[in-house]
Amino acid sequence: MTRPILLALLSSLTLVACKDKSDDSGGGSAFADPASSGFLGIYEMSSWTRNAESCDGAGDDQMAANAETHLLVQTAEFFVTYLSATTCADQAACEADVGGYGSGWGSWSFFEGSDSAGWTGSVSYGYEEEGACVASATIMEMTGSPGADLQIESRTYALGDLGMDADGFCNLPDDPVAAADGKPCSGAEQVDASFVVALP
Numbered sequence: 001m002t003r004p005i006l007l008a009l010l011s012s013l014t015l016v017a018c019k020d021k022s023d024d025s026g027g028g029s030a031f032a033d034p035a036s037s038g039f040l041g042i043y044e045m046s047s048w049t050r051n052a053e054s055c056d057g058a059g060d061d062q063m064a065a066n067a068e069t070h071l072l073v074q075t076a077e078f079f080v081t082y083l084s085a086t087t088c089a090d091q092a093a094c095e096a097d098v099g100g101y102g103s104g105w106g107s108w109s110f111f112e113g114s115d116s117a118g119w120t121g122s123v124s125y126g127y128e129e130e131g132a133c134v135a136s137a138t139i140m141e142m143t144g145s146p147g148a149d150l151q152i153e154s155r156t157y158a159l160g161d162l163g164m165d166a167d168g169f170c171n172l173p174d175d176p177v178a179a180a181d182g183k184p185c186s187g188a189e190q191v192d193a194s195f196v197v198a199l200p
Contacts, residue, residue, distance in 0.1 A: 014181065034075050037054075037119070039083065039150055041073055041147070041199055042072055042088075042091055042095065042199070045071055047192040050062050054188070055155055059190075061105065062105070068104050071087055072098065074098060082109055085110070087100070088104050089103075095200055104191075107121070108140045113142075115146045121139075122139045122140065123140075124179065126162065131164065135158075136157060137163045137176035137183075141154075152193075153189070154188065156187040156188070
């Protein structure tokens, strides 16, 4: 019997909180201030695909499947400030989602980076199945030209059985990126979008 745990470890939180923000401009720093990013705004997607089985091939068209054409990039707060990208049905829906958690089916979070080097985020999650922890890690990256276009690439890796702790929860890794190294890629998602308007 499968018992979902629905745990998501935003592993970048501790690391981000301890890093030195040597440049808050959103430009050349390896770790810039998300609130100063030039990527903030509403975009129109030209492509959004998902391969739920592997990282080989583009996968299925998600824009048509979910009837969503736009993307909202804004800051969000969860212990730290980070960049959040969420899909929307249209521009009006994105405008209505500003300041909220988003209403679309697509969602990505970026905790560190800069506009020039790209923004990254990672998360691990798992569920219990017959005493085993079935765990995965997803690594996300956003790149592009601020104020013009952006690309989002997300890859999911199967981590295998990480075991359960004394409370019956998955032993999720502190560093999903390190945990995913060398593991098989079990899914991929990609978004291409063009800037439409700044946040209201």
